[in-house]
Amino acid sequence: MSATAAIHVAKKQLGLDDDTIRDVYERVTGKRSLRDMSSVEQNNVVQELRRGGFKPASVGSRKRLEGKYAAKLQALWIAAWNLGIVTNNDDRALIAFVERQTGLSHVRFLHDAGDAAKAIEALKAWMTREAGVDWAVTFEAAHWQRLPGAQVALAQWQILFKAGPMRERGRDFRSIVAQLAKPLDQMVSEDWPVVMNALGKQIREVKAQ
Known part of the structure; x- marks a missing residue:
């Protein structure tokens, strides 16, 4: 490659x-x-x-999903997988889910702005219902709190806290982020996938027990 x-x-x-x-x-x-x-x-x-956590695909892997809005939808789908509400992070599962939720053909929601917006909002609303992701941004919010990656990671931490591992170890969100990446106030968009992937692995391990 x-x-x-x-x-x-x-x-x-x-x-x-x-x-x-x-x-x-x-x-x-x-x-x-x-x-x-x-x-x-x-x-x-x-x-x-x-x-940052990238693992090259094996030889013979399927062609990646194409379309102007594919990357945004894939990012949300991977986030849902890391929240433990998706069991299959494959593109085909993403397409099937969005088509069921919106009634839109993937040819449309991958290329048309209006249809892509509907698909994105459907995914975000589902992630809020199933995993408690809070996408709201208040005027007083710190810079890191305005980043989608941080919003997903905070929901992940809350899932793990309720499940026991974080509470038992006395690990607060700030210390977890600092351990996995860097101090919270220094975090930027590109830093959050590492945190989300690490917490996602822990969530899947908890759910598998």
Whole structure:
């Protein structure tokens, strides 16, 4: 797999949107476009994404979902998987779920802005009902509280706290985030997938017991 292909796969796997992945590019290479990078710089980006939790797909893996709004929907689906309310993080499961919830064809919700918005809101509403994700942003909210990744991670922590592991260890949200990534007040969008993936693994382990 080429470096550019690996980066596109990592973007989907880690649930990164366009702005976030470009922030990674800039942090690693000083450039915000793959086309402006040398092959060495592209490989450096791949290594950074590996450090963030990216695991390259095995040979023969299925072609990734295409469409202007695919990345946003995939990011939400992976978040739902990490919340423990999705048992299959495959794109086909995502398509089937959204088609059932909205009655829209995936050809439409992957490419049409209005239909994509309906699909995105349906997913977010479901995540609120099933996992308690609070998407609301108040005027007084800190910067990190305004980030979708933080909103999902906080819901994950609450799930684990209620289930016992976090409460038994006396682990508050701030200390968990600092252990997995960096101090809470320093967290930016690109940092949250690492936290969500780690907490998601713990949630799946708890549910499997």
